Amino acid sequence: MIAFVFLFDICQFLMQRMAAETLTLRAEDIHTVRSLPLFADISESQFGALMGAAFLQRFPAQTQLIHEGDQADFLHVIVEGMVEMFSTSNGEETTIGFLEPVSTFILAAVLVEKVYLQSARTLEPSRILMIPAQAIRDVFARDPAFAGPVVRELAERYREVVRQLKSQKMQSGLERLAAWLFARGERRGDVIETRIPFEKAKLASFLGMTRESLSRSFASLADHGVTVRGRVIFCNRPDALARLARTEHSTHDH
Numbered sequence: 001m002i003a004f005v006f007l008f009d010i011c012q013f014l015m016q017r018m019a020a021e022t023l024t025l026r027a028e029d030i031h032t033v034r035s036l037p038l039f040a041d042i043s044e045s046q047f048g049a050l051m052g053a054a055f056l057q058r059f060p061a062q063t064q065l066i067h068e069g070d071q072a073d074f075l076h077v078i079v080e081g082m083v084e085m086f087s088t089s090n091g092e093e094t095t096i097g098f099l100e101p102v103s104t105f106i107l108a109a110v111l112v113e114k115v116y117l118q119s120a121r122t123l124e125p126s127r128i129l130m131i132p133a134q135a136i137r138d139v140f141a142r143d144p145a146f147a148g149p150v151v152r153e154l155a156e157r158y159r160e161v162v163r164q165l166k167s168q169k170m171q172s173g174l175e176r177l178a179a180w181l182f183a184r185g186e187r188r189g190d191v192i193e194t195r196i197p198f199e200k201a202k203l204a205s206f207l208g209m210t211r212e213s214l215s216r217s218f219a220s221l222a223d224h225g226v227t228v229r230g231r232v233i234f235c236n237r238p239d240a241l242a243r244l245a246r247t248e249h250s251t252h253d254h
Helices: 002-018 027-034 044-053 107-112 133-142 144-170 173-184 200-206 211-224 238-245
Strands: 021-023 055-059 064-066 074-080 083-089 092-099 103-105 119-122 126-132 186-188 191-195 226-229 232-235
Touching (some): 027 074, 074 133, 107 133, 126 133, 133 144, 173 191, 173 238, 191 238, 211 232
Antiparallel strands (some): 021 055, 074 103, 074 126, 083 092, 186 191
């Protein structure tokens, strides 16, 4: 039975990848990638070497891009779309994070030639630039100007992990939800509007909550000026939401 499930997963993965469409790398795409802090300081020749080895693909929604435990063969750059990072254990899945343009994954595994510690899939149709891992390592070895941005990128990712760990340890589920809404929300006059671009079940998983506790937390937020309309959340008391979010813990750069 386990072997059957494994073979089914492999077949599904291959069919998803076959649905991917290879695209021409346009000048504006190259400019978008070049604008990333990770690539901003490397020489034109070394950046050209990376782009020469890379290829751009369009993936449908719900395409698994990498598997936890597989060797890191590419550095992925999200040019368009949204990607969910997740992990699976004993049949249970948990969401680790969400990535939007323009961002990369997973640099650490690429540099040290290790396996991926998490999986990734598209949440919507996405354009992903795939740079071979060996090309990244070669440029890292040849171009000293690449070292600084790489260190900064890894440091930022480490600090983000610490921020998430602090949130899980120091905040309640209600406070984590408030912090997420406050951080993603857009000010429209005296109202903060937050759009959830994926299923609420994924948000619950990311926040370390059940779907039921997420629903209860949304109901509790009504006392703080929050109104829920499907996946669009409005708050007419931003200061109250910020106090509940305890933004001194959740958003400041410690």
